[in-house]
Amino acid sequence: MNIRTSERIELVDITQEVKSEIHKSGIDNGICVVSTSHTTTAIILNENETGLRHDILDFLEKLIPPLAGYQHDRIDNNADAHLKAIILGSSETIPVTGGELVLGTWQRIFFVELDGPRQRTVNIAKIKKVQS
Amino acid sequence: MNIRTSERIELVDITQEVKSEIHKSGIDNGICVVSTSHTTTAIILNENETGLRHDILDFLEKLIPPLAGYQHDRIDNNADAHLKAIILGSSETIPVTGGELVLGTWQRIFFVELDGPRQRTVNIAKIKKVQS
Amino acid sequence: MNIRTSERIELVDITQEVKSEIHKSGIDNGICVVSTSHTTTAIILNENETGLRHDILDFLEKLIPPLAGYQHDRIDNNADAHLKAIILGSSETIPVTGGELVLGTWQRIFFVELDGPRQRTVNIAKIKKVQS
Numbered sequence: 001m002n003i004r005t006s007e008r009i010e011l012v013d014i015t016q017e018v019k020s021e022i023h024k025s026g027i028d029n030g031i032c033v034v035s036t037s038h039t040t041t042a043i044i045l046n047e048n049e050t051g052l053r054h055d056i057l058d059f060l061e062k063l064i065p066p067l068a069g070y071q072h073d074r075i076d077n078n079a080d081a082h083l084k085a086i087i088l089g090s091s092e093t094i095p096v097t098g099g100e101l102v103l104g105t106w107q108r109i110f111f112v113e114l115d116g117p118r119q120r121t122v123n124i125a126k127i128k129k130v131q132s
Numbered sequence: 133m134n135i136r137t138s139e140r141i142e143l144v145d146i147t148q149e150v151k152s153e154i155h156k157s158g159i160d161n162g163i164c165v166v167s168t169s170h171t172t173t174a175i176i177l178n179e180n181e182t183g184l185r186h187d188i189l190d191f192l193e194k195l196i197p198p199l200a201g202y203q204h205d206r207i208d209n210n211a212d213a214h215l216k217a218i219i220l221g222s223s224e225t226i227p228v229t230g231g232e233l234v235l236g237t238w239q240r241i242f243f244v245e246l247d248g249p250r251q252r253t254v255n256i257a258k259i260k261k262v263q264s
Numbered sequence: 265m266n267i268r269t270s271e272r273i274e275l276v277d278i279t280q281e282v283k284s285e286i287h288k289s290g291i292d293n294g295i296c297v298v299s300t301s302h303t304t305t306a307i308i309l310n311e312n313e314t315g316l317r318h319d320i321l322d323f324l325e326k327l328i329p330p331l332a333g334y335q336h337d338r339i340d341n342n343a344d345a346h347l348k349a350i351i352l353g354s355s356e357t358i359p360v361t362g363g364e365l366v367l368g369t370w371q372r373i374f375f376v377e378l379d380g381p382r383q384r385t386v387n388i389a390k391i392k393k394v395q396s
Contacts, residue, residue, distance in 0.1 A: 035358065037368030037369075038368050039309070052202075055204050071315030072313060082310055082311060089353055092222060092223065093223050106171045107169060125294075129260070130260050177303070183337075184335070188347065219351055227387045238302075261392070263392075
C-alpha cells in the first residue's frame with residue numbers, strides 16, 4: 001500500500017485501508033501484521049483525536065529534537081527521525097476474528113511519518129490461523 | 133481474557149494465564165501474539181522483580197508526567213497514558229515450540245495498566261506453524 | 265541462533281543470519297518473527313550507518329543512564345538495561361514474499377545488547393502463509 005505524506009512529521013490514519021485489505025483477502029481468523037519498510041517511519045495503534053495527535057508529535061519532538069548534534073546528521077539531516085522510529089517500532093500485529101480486525105473502540109492504526117513529505121510503502125501481511 | 137486492574141498505573145503479570153491458553157489450544161509449534169485492545173494500556177516482556185517493577189513505573193511517570201499541559205487533557209485527563217502506551221507498544225509476539233512458550237529464564241509477560249483502575253481485555257492469538 | 269556480544273551496550277547487525285534462516289527454511293510467503301529471550305536485550309530494525317549506530321546508543325544512555333538510583337540496582341546493577349529493553353521491544357515481525365524478507369533499502373535487523381558482554385540467544389520463527 002502506497003502513502004503520500006504531506007508534512008515532515010505526521011500521523012496518517014490507515015485503519016480503513018487495512019480493514020479493506022482484510023475484507024478483500026477473505027481471511028476469517030488469524031493475524032494481520034502492518035509494517036513499514038522505511039527507517040524514518042513507524043506504525044502505532046492509538047486513538048485518533050486531534051489534541052492527542054498533536055500531543056504525540058509534540059512529545060516526540062521534545063524528546064528527540066531535530067539537529068541536536070547527532071553524528072548521522074553529518075551525512076543526512078534526519079538522525080532524529082531514525083531515533084523516533086526506533087522507539088515507536090516498525091510494525092504492529094493485530095488479531096483477526098470472524099473476518100474483522102480485532103480493534104478496541106478507540107484503537108486506530110497510524111502510519112507515522114518522521115522525515116517527510118515523501119512517497120512511502122506500508123506492508124500488510126495476513127496470516128490465516130489453521131486448526132491445531 | 134479479562135483483567136480487573138486496581139491502580140492508576142500498574143504492571144500485571146499474565147504469564148501463567150497465557151501459558152494456560154497455549155496448553156489448552158493444543159498448539160505445538162508456532163507463535164503467540166499477546167495484544168491489548170485499549171489505547172491506554174500496553175504489553176511488555178521483562179523481569180518480574182519488585183524493585184524493577186517500581187523502576188519501570190517511575191521511569192514512565194518521570195518521562196511522561198500526567199497533566200503536563202497536553203491538548204488531549206481538555207477532553208480526557210489521560211494524555212500521558214496514551215503517550216506511555218505508544219512508546220511501550222500494544223503487542224508482543226512470542227515463539228511456541230514443543231507446546232510451550234519460548235520465554236527466557238527471566239522473561240515474564242506483563243499487561244501494563246496506564247489509566248486504571250478499569251476492566252480490561254487482552255487478546256491471545258495462537259498461530260500454528262505449518263510445514264513448508 | 266547464538267550471539268557472543270563484546271561490549272556493555274552494542275548493536276549487532278544480524279540481517280544476513282536471518283536471511284540465511286529464511287532461505288534454509290524454504291518458506292515462500294509468510295512472516296518472520298525475530299525475538300530475544302533476554303530481558304536486557306532488544307530487537308530493532310533500522311539503518312546500519314556508523315554515525316547513527318553511535319547516536320542510537322548515545323540517545324539510550326542519556327535517556328536512561330546506568331546506576332541512576334534505581335531500586336533494581338540493589339540486587340543487580342542493570343536496571344537501566346531492562347528499561348532500555350522495554351522501550352525498544354523484544355521482537356520485530358518482518359513479512360516474507362517470494363522466499364525473501366521484505367526489508368526496505370536501508371532496513372537492517374539489529375540485536376541490541378544492553379548489558380553485555382554476554383552469550384545471547386535470538387529466536388527466529390518462520391510462519392508460512394496458507395491460502396484462505
